[in-house]
Amino acid sequence: MLDRVVRYLRCPHCACTLTASRRTLFCPDGHSFDVARQGYVNLLPRPTKLTADTKDMVNARAAFLAAGHYAPIADALVELLRGTVDTSLSGCVVDVGGGTGYYHAAILDALPQAEGVLVDISKFAARHAVTAHERISAVVADTWQELPLHSEAATVVLNTFAPRNAPELHRILRRRGVLLVVTPRGDHLREIIGPLGLMRVEDRKEDRLAGQLEPYFTAVATDRLKATMALDHPALTQLVGMGPNAWHQNAHNLTKRISQLPRWSDVTLAVTVTAYRPLVSPSTTTRRRSTA
Numbered sequence: 440m441l442d443r444v445v446r447y448l449r450c451p452h453c454a455c456t457l458t459a460s461r462r463t464l465f466c467p468d469g470h471s472f473d474v475a476r477q478g479y480v481n482l483l484p485r486p487t488k489l490t491a492d493t494k495d496m497v498n499a500r501a502a503f504l505a506a507g508h509y510a511p512i513a514d515a516l517v518e519l520l521r522g523t524v525d526t527s528l529s530g531c532v533v534d535v536g537g538g539t540g541y542y543h544a545a546i547l548d549a550l551p552q553a554e555g556v557l558v559d560i561s562k563f564a565a566r567h568a569v570t571a572h573e574r575i576s577a578v579v580a581d582t583w584q585e586l587p588l589h590s591e592a593a594t595v596v597l598n599t600f601a602p603r604n605a606p607e608l609h610r611i612l613r614r615r616g617v618l619l620v621v622t623p624r625g626d627h628l629r630e631i632i633g634p635l636g637l638m639r640v641e642d643r644k645e646d647r648l649a650g651q652l653e654p655y656f657t658a659v660a661t662d663r664l665k666a667t668m669a670l671d672h673p674a675l676t677q678l679v680g681m682g683p684n685a686w687h688q689n690a691h692n693l694t695k696r697i698s699q700l701p702r703w704s705d706v707t708l709a710v711t712v713t714a715y716r717p718l719v720s721p722s723t724t725t726r727r728r729s730t731a
Contacts, residue, residue, distance in 0.1 A: 537564070560581055
């Protein structure tokens with residue numbers, strides 16, 4: 440698949456166009472990158488301070504998403520997409536911090552002519568993403584560094600529960616493209632935050648994250664999604680184990696806490712799904728402030 444999307448990729452060292460040859464990507468300046476046997480490529484130009492999701496975290500996320508618990512989010516993303524772009528378009532859909540490729544696959548199903556590039560810091564996520572859809576190619580990269588994609592490479596950019604490097608999201612998106620963003624709201628997972636000792640969504644997080652994008656994008660459509668999930672003990676274990684809470688939990692204590700809950704728990708799903716258009720030219724002052 441990488442040979443079909445390589446035209447959108449650029450060398451992370453010199454920003455030159457990459458070319459595919461067998462199982463290697465290379466640029467005119469002599470930088471080369473081997474494609475892993477699982478089908479993804481590592482385009483990290485230097486060590487990163489980010490902590491990548493582990494194999495266990497990725498497996499937990501894949502199982503939880505495959506069970507359909509977050510299907511309303513995927514449906515909402517597709518509805519916003521259909522309301523903001525022509526679904527017959529071709530081009531590239533870039534999923535920044537895309538994890539297992541679950542949402543990316545739903546978007547590509549709605550865009551049968553498009554190709555996908557998923558970017559994630561975790562090699563385990565990249566390995567899984569290339570199996571999520573036949574048109575997904577995966578790249579390991581740090582989303583807080585410059586993305587290994589050409590400017591205006593993407594027709595659609597997807598960002599779900601992931602870091603938001605606003606200047607880079609703006610740079611890679613075509614001027615008439617759309618950015619689709621999912622943000623958790625304050626009451627997301629509220630029933631289990633206390634009993635399971637989970638991190639709370641910080642006050643005004645939604646406003647803060649929107650503020651990061653405002654210098655570069657303007658919101659054109661929003662869906663405030665709220666639903667109730669019925670989760671049993673295995674699903675709760677997957678939910679906690681698939682995200683940031685996994686880094687702050689003792690496995691034994693978590694198992695004990697979950698065992699004290701009813702066999703089935705009603706848990707709130709509360710997110711905001713927003714479609715953004717890129718502003719034509721953010722000011723230099725704004726750009727400096729947003730990257731500080």
